[in-house]
Amino acid sequence: MPTDNVKDVKLDENTFMNILDLLVERYGIQVPAHLDKPDPFRVLIGAMLSHRTRDEMTDLAFRRLFSTYGSIEDIVKAPLKEIRRLIKSVGFYRQKAKRIKDVAKILLERYDGQVPRDRVLLVELPGVGYKTADIVLSIAYGEPIVAVDTHVETVSKRLGIVRKKAGYEETRKSIENITPSHMRRMVNGILVKFGKEVCRKLRPRCEICPITIYCEWYARRRR
Template sequence: MNQQKRKAIFARLQAANPTPTTELEYDTHFQLLIAVILSAQATDKSVNLATARFFPEFGTPEGILSLGLKGLTEKIKSIGLYRTKAENVIKTCRILLEQHKGQVPEDRAALEALPGVGRKTANVVLNTAFGHPTIAVDTHIFRVANRTRLAQGKTVLDVERKLEKIVPQEYKLDAHHWLILHGRYVCLARKPKCRQCGINDLCEYKEKSGIVPL
């Protein structure tokens, strides 16, 4: 795919959704961090349902620690891998209080040092909380980038590095939000909705319907 076509894709995604953001619900940088940790291998909807049970009253590092491991586990047991996630969140709260004065650090290395935080989670927090033009590649972005031939790669890191190179600077801040939403609602894993796709004619997916957007 040439760069002119790539730029046209992001221009259309921007026109359709000028101010994209995460679908996770939160009020503070800390709550965003916790929500993203909980979202691994879980839907944003399931995470929002769970965090609504404790964010209003216990949505701070001190608040979650007051719940304790047992209390937090009970609150998030509807989410996959909830036991491991509860342990990671408790440990993360302690580290934030002991090493960062209860604040979420605006630093990749410090973020990735937190239990339950990997490169993708750090990218989401840096982008959404602090406005860094990072690109967090999840399964949706990995699929869309490869299927459309926007940025092909064999691994998540390959795709992230390719997107970092090819996404025009003016679109980089919002790029991963557009691609996630496109993968979540249009370019579905089993049966992409090519008829409803606003970039159908720019996409290079060999098996697409070939029907231009309605």
């Protein structure tokens, strides 16, 4: 199967906006319950819970945790085993319970109970990587940032926006380069919905995909 000259022109901003419009019209935007909160602390904890866990399980843990402990202070005071019990539906719940308590304590002691609006400070928190930091900055603080999760990564690489071996930062920057500021924080929700329903990591449903004409991966497979 030839792999060169599949696509002469990389997606530009206009084309990518057309793609996003099409996807929103057809599939809508995914905003799971654990991210549907303007409160930065809840968005942060929701993103930490979601690591390597399905949204339904994350939402369950999120609701159970915050219906029992509503504030940072409550979580700092809560027994660790209680946090573990409440978030048991997520993967790595023991490790996450400890990190959630540690993060709450640091926020209270170092930042007066506020979540820093600063990527460098966010990734210093235990269990917080770039993806989690970018979710907080984009969802909770409205910063023009594309948060890259597994669906965003899969779709953008298949479309040919990003090279296959790109890491997190290169992927984020490549997508941001062709996304106007006002749309950047929407990209995650759009591509997550599309990635779950159609462009699945295993067995993508290309036969029903509305954007095959833009897809490098699809073009390669047809040659």
